[in-house]
Structures are given as structure tokens and as C-alpha cells.
Amino acid sequence: MRPELESQLSNCRNLPSPPGVALRIIELAQDPEVVMATAADAIGLDAALSARMLRIANSPLYASRRRVENLSQALTVLGLNATLTLALGFSLTRCGTGTHPVAQERVWRRSVIAALACRLLGQHAGLRKAEELMLAGLLQDIGVLALLEVLGDDYAQLVERADDNAALLAAERDLLGCDHAAVGGWLARQWNLPALLREAIMESETPVSDTTFNACVAVSGHVADIWIAGTDEARTEEAHRHAALQAATRLGLDYAAFLALIEDMLAALPEVCTMFDVPPAPPARIQALLDQARELLVVRNLREIQEAARARKEADEHEDRARRLAEEVRRDPLTGAYNRSQLEEVLEKEFDAATRHGWPLSIAFIDLDDFKQVNDRWGHLVGDEVLRNFAKSLMRHVRSSDIVARYGGEEFLVVLPGINEEAAAHVVRRILSEVAGAAMAHVNGQPLHITFSAGLATQGALEQFRHVDDLLRAADEALYGAKREGRNRVSVGVVSP
The missing domain is CATH 3.30.70.270 (Reverse transcriptase/Diguanylate cyclase domain)
Structure with a gap:
């Protein structure tokens, strides 16, 4: 990041900062001696946050056998680590001045979709850090909010004009010499977020260490772009193809597993978006794309079965020819007896x-x-x-x-x-x-x-x-x-x- 941009960020009075409850949660998350009662006291000071924690405890993400009625029950269902992590995520979604609502709404919509995608990708990858993954996915674009405050309308127009995240990254790098992931990593340090989150945000667009955690965060953004593409058929299909490629390359997710992931996203996204007060993109086009992709998968599987059968037949024929040739070498050509x-x-x-x-x-x-x-x-x-x-x-x-x-x-x-x-x-x-x-x-x-x-x-x-x-x-x-x-x-x- 260029020194002048870092100076602008450091001197910006309107730079997004965590609310008081978020600062307290960050402090608690880094205290190995913290207990559930202390976390409950901190969260209970914020009525809106308490309501959200209650809602998520009753959501399909944490299916409980009985309905959770109060904050104490909610925190018991979620556990201490999940409570602190999710509460931090809910708190940070309210940071920023709201002076560029169109751009900010786009950022948070992509972030919420990415948060769910990151959680599900982590499940497929076998990671036991569901809440940390969700929070990292949610915060990967936090640098856009910082740049909106520092650069104002010019950057807001750049965000609104960009057709997709790739176009936004290219414009940022051309204008600033860095992208919003680098700015987000810088902001995460200022907020004293844990190193796991800082590194994931920093590498969300250009993974360096390529750990499974960071790969999940990076791929989650590409999955979110499927929804961000909206009703544009060509853009949606291209975003779907690119996300599937990234999932396969970085996480080893085959196409069938990727389609299963998208189905899980369609089922859970309305509930998650409601929790974060973010309207998701209409799912109709994505459902149509998923149906088409499943048809293509059936055709592909049928073709693979046919090709496998043909390959087996060719292998059997080759083995039979080799066996006959070996037998011919052992036999007298006139009589067929051994030589x-x-x-x-x-x-x-x-x-x-x-x-x-x-x-x-x-x-x-x-x-x-x-x-x-x-x-x-x-x-x-x-x-x-x-x-x-x-x-x-x-x-x-x-x-x-x-x-x-x-x-x-x-x-x-x-x-x-x-x-x-x-x-x-x-x-x-x-x-x-x-x-x-x-x-x-x-x-x-x-x-x-x-x-x-x-x-x-x-x-x-x-x-x-x-x-x-x-x-x-x-x-x-x-x-x-x-x-x-x-x-x-x-x-x-x-x-x-």
C-alpha cells in the first residue's frame, strides 16, 4: 500500500470503527479466562445485537431441538467461541457513516453471501472453525468501506460502475497501486482483530500462504459473485463457471460437490440475509442456472461412464492382445504346442x-x-x-x-x-x-x-x-x-x- 494512502487512512476522522460493544467483544475474544457470563453481559447491553443472537440460535445453522427463548439459552446453544465471533460480525456490520448507501449496500450484500459461502466451504473442507470462517468471509471487503470514507464520491462511483469484483480490483490497483483487500488487512490491524482474520482479509483476493482457511475465504467471494451478478444471464453463468473453477483449484471441490454447495446456499441464504438485514439478490436466475448445471452434470456423468466403459474395453482388448502376443511367443507357430x-x-x-x-x-x-x-x-x-x-x-x-x-x-x-x-x-x-x-x-x-x-x-x-x-x-x-x-x-x- 502506498504511503500516501496509508497516511490518508490514518488521518481520516470518519474511518469505520467498531462500535463500543464490538471493541468489548474483541477484547473478550483475546482473553483466555473469559467466561460465558461476561460475554452475555457485554452482548446484553445491545438490544439489537441480543435479538440477532437469539435469531441465529434458532436458525437452521444451529438447529436446536427446542426453541431458544432468551439470550442465556442462545449463548448456551452457540457456545462461547461462536457467541463472541458471531456477535463481533453482527456488530461490525453497523460500522461506517452510511454516506454512500448504494455502494455500501452492495458491499454488505456481497459480504453476507460470502460469509455463508465461507462457512459451507469450510464444512466441505473439513475445517472446524465455522464461526471464524463466517466472520472472515463477512469482513473480507471491509476495506471498501474504508476507501469510501477516505476517497468519497470518486471511489463510490468507481464501485458502482464496476461490473463485478474483478473489475473493481483492476480499477483499484490502477488508481491506488493496491486493492481493498490490502486496505482491509490494514484496517483489521487497527481494530486489533485476531491474526487469523487479518491474514484472511489480506489474502482474500491474492492468496499467498494458501492455507485451507484463507482459500475458503478467497473462494467464498467468487461464490458470492454468482448472486451479485443479478439477472444478467451471461454474467451469472460466467460467475458460476469461475467460482466452480476456483473451488476445484484451491479446495479440490469437484463439480457435483460445488453444485451441492450452491443448493445449500439457496436454502440457507434467506435466513442469513434476514439476520444481517441485507436483501439477497433474487434467486430465480440462480435456481435456473443450478437446474441447467445439474442437467449438464448428468450428461457429463453419462459421457464419463461411456468413456470409462470404452476405456475399459480398450484396456481389456489391449490386455488380450498382449496376452495373445505373449502366448504366441511361447508357442510353436505351426503346431500350437509350446516351443x-x-x-x-x-x-x-x-x-x-x-x-x-x-x-x-x-x-x-x-x-x-x-x-x-x-x-x-x-x-x-x-x-x-x-x-x-x-x-x-x-x-x-x-x-x-x-x-x-x-x-x-x-x-x-x-x-x-x-x-x-x-x-x-x-x-x-x-x-x-x-x-x-x-x-x-x-x-x-x-x-x-x-x-x-x-x-x-x-x-x-x-x-x-x-x-x-x-x-x-x-x-x-x-x-x-x-x-x-x-x-x-x-x-x-x-x-x-
Whole structure:
């Protein structure tokens, strides 16, 4: 604030000053030893103030189970802190000379609306300082009253010409190099108001510390501007949009919560304005705006639900594609069986688990008999068809927990966790019987049958292999044994000495 303006304020004889009862309340509020009886005595000296305290105790803000009939009951309902804070607010609304009634009425109307908004914003933010918030909201524009007294008609015309609070602030800063919030903070110091209130008034237009308390005060002014905009539809909608943005930015209030706040304002404002003898702006336009905003919120929520559903669907599709791609990497592209790389990873895990827990693990090396003749006689396309159909048949005849992998060429490996040697041999022989009886391809309308040879090895209670490679080697040697013995059979391998 410029020194010359501060000098004008200091030397102004008509500067707003608290009435005697307000000065006494300020004094009591700063006394940690004050008792309710002392507060009641001070308030009781002012009949109008007593009536207002009685009215607020019976208001929806302090819903009591029974009607409050006297000042003593009212103060008991409100409590000491609320009593002093609210009484101070009521007292200070009567300060000033009243020489510029149009401008002053505008200031107090905005202040009263902001007081209620500040209280409700504090509730949404979880602050337990309802009365302090209400008083801070009420006093945030007190600097305008001081400037009206110091600068007179010129400033009064500036207030009356300003379309909104933002325009008033811009004009003040251009003319004075500061705004009414800075002047209000200065005035609060002169009145010896508590630091919490002084800082909130000072930062009501340009928050610096951005505490939740100060943010509530700052946002409350923007909420009040919705009512101050009057019947101008464009200005009301812009004030509504700006207040919602400020509430979201400074207090994290989402749009649904903001609309709920406006509804609470509409319900409580008539009573609060009556308490402070201030006529509120007609609510019709605001109610219409609220109805429209709720319709837009429904549309927005529906759109968000649709977008969320679409996003979930896309995420599911992406996850499914990723899963398929990962599965494709693990599978042999021709047969659909696991590839050798995946086989080695799974087999090593199964071998370690079987060795550690002592349960059996059987594997079967399978090699298609005379497969080279199929390729030489009928071609590789027929050979590929045989491999595909054989792999499908193999996977169809084992459990879902078993593993079928293409080891290379026409060789396959079947991993049978938890199956001992005897049971594994029975399974593989049954598969051999099923495969031999089914056509793996058709050539010139004739079925093409094949057989296979299998070598079986088991990690079990009687036979313990030191390493998974030893288990594979035993199954491989058993396979060659089956080949030597004439093919189309299952041979069992043993642990090498």
C-alpha cells in the first residue's frame, strides 16, 4: 500500500470503527479466562445485537431441538467461541457513516453471501472453525468501506460502475497501486482483530500462504459473485463457471460437490440475509442456472461412464492382445504346442519342484515314425498338416496341467507332473493307440495314419536324477531304444549309474 494512502487512512476522522460493544467483544475474544457470563453481559447491553443472537440460535445453522427463548439459552446453544465471533460480525456490520448507501449496500450484500459461502466451504473442507470462517468471509471487503470514507464520491462511483469484483480490483490497483483487500488487512490491524482474520482479509483476493482457511475465504467471494451478478444471464453463468473453477483449484471441490454447495446456499441464504438485514439478490436466475448445471452434470456423468466403459474395453482388448502376443511367443507357430524355449523354462521349474517336494515327474520324448517318408512321398504341406493334427490330438489326450511342446522337427516332449512311471506309461500307450487309429491327414481322399515311438523317464521315489538334463537324456535314450526295437512302442529309461 502506498504511503500516501496509508497516511490518508490514518488521518481520516470518519474511518469505520467498531462500535463500543464490538471493541468489548474483541477484547473478550483475546482473553483466555473469559467466561460465558461476561460475554452475555457485554452482548446484553445491545438490544439489537441480543435479538440477532437469539435469531441465529434458532436458525437452521444451529438447529436446536427446542426453541431458544432468551439470550442465556442462545449463548448456551452457540457456545462461547461462536457467541463472541458471531456477535463481533453482527456488530461490525453497523460500522461506517452510511454516506454512500448504494455502494455500501452492495458491499454488505456481497459480504453476507460470502460469509455463508465461507462457512459451507469450510464444512466441505473439513475445517472446524465455522464461526471464524463466517466472520472472515463477512469482513473480507471491509476495506471498501474504508476507501469510501477516505476517497468519497470518486471511489463510490468507481464501485458502482464496476461490473463485478474483478473489475473493481483492476480499477483499484490502477488508481491506488493496491486493492481493498490490502486496505482491509490494514484496517483489521487497527481494530486489533485476531491474526487469523487479518491474514484472511489480506489474502482474500491474492492468496499467498494458501492455507485451507484463507482459500475458503478467497473462494467464498467468487461464490458470492454468482448472486451479485443479478439477472444478467451471461454474467451469472460466467460467475458460476469461475467460482466452480476456483473451488476445484484451491479446495479440490469437484463439480457435483460445488453444485451441492450452491443448493445449500439457496436454502440457507434467506435466513442469513434476514439476520444481517441485507436483501439477497433474487434467486430465480440462480435456481435456473443450478437446474441447467445439474442437467449438464448428468450428461457429463453419462459421457464419463461411456468413456470409462470404452476405456475399459480398450484396456481389456489391449490386455488380450498382449496376452495373445505373449502366448504366441511361447508357442510353436505351426503346431500350437509350446516351443522349446518355453519348454526348457517350465521343465526346469517342474523338476526343481518335484525334487524339492519328493513327488513324481514323468516326461515322454515322442518321435513320429517314418515321418521323412511322408514328406518325401506327399510333400511338406501334407507333412505340416500331419504335425498340426498330431499336436492337437496329443494336447487333447493329456490333462490341462500337462505340457506338450514341439522339441524340433517331428519330435515332441510331454511333461506329466505328479505322474509316476507306471501311470505315465499307461497314458502314453493309450495316446499311441488313439493316434494310430485316427487319420492325421487325407491324401487323394484316403486317410493317412501314423504311429510314434516314445521314450519315458521319471523323477520319482525310486529313481532320482541329479539334473533335469539327466532326466531328458534318459528319456531320449529310451526313445532310441523304442526305435531299435521296431518303433510304434513306448520304452522306459532308467537312471544312469
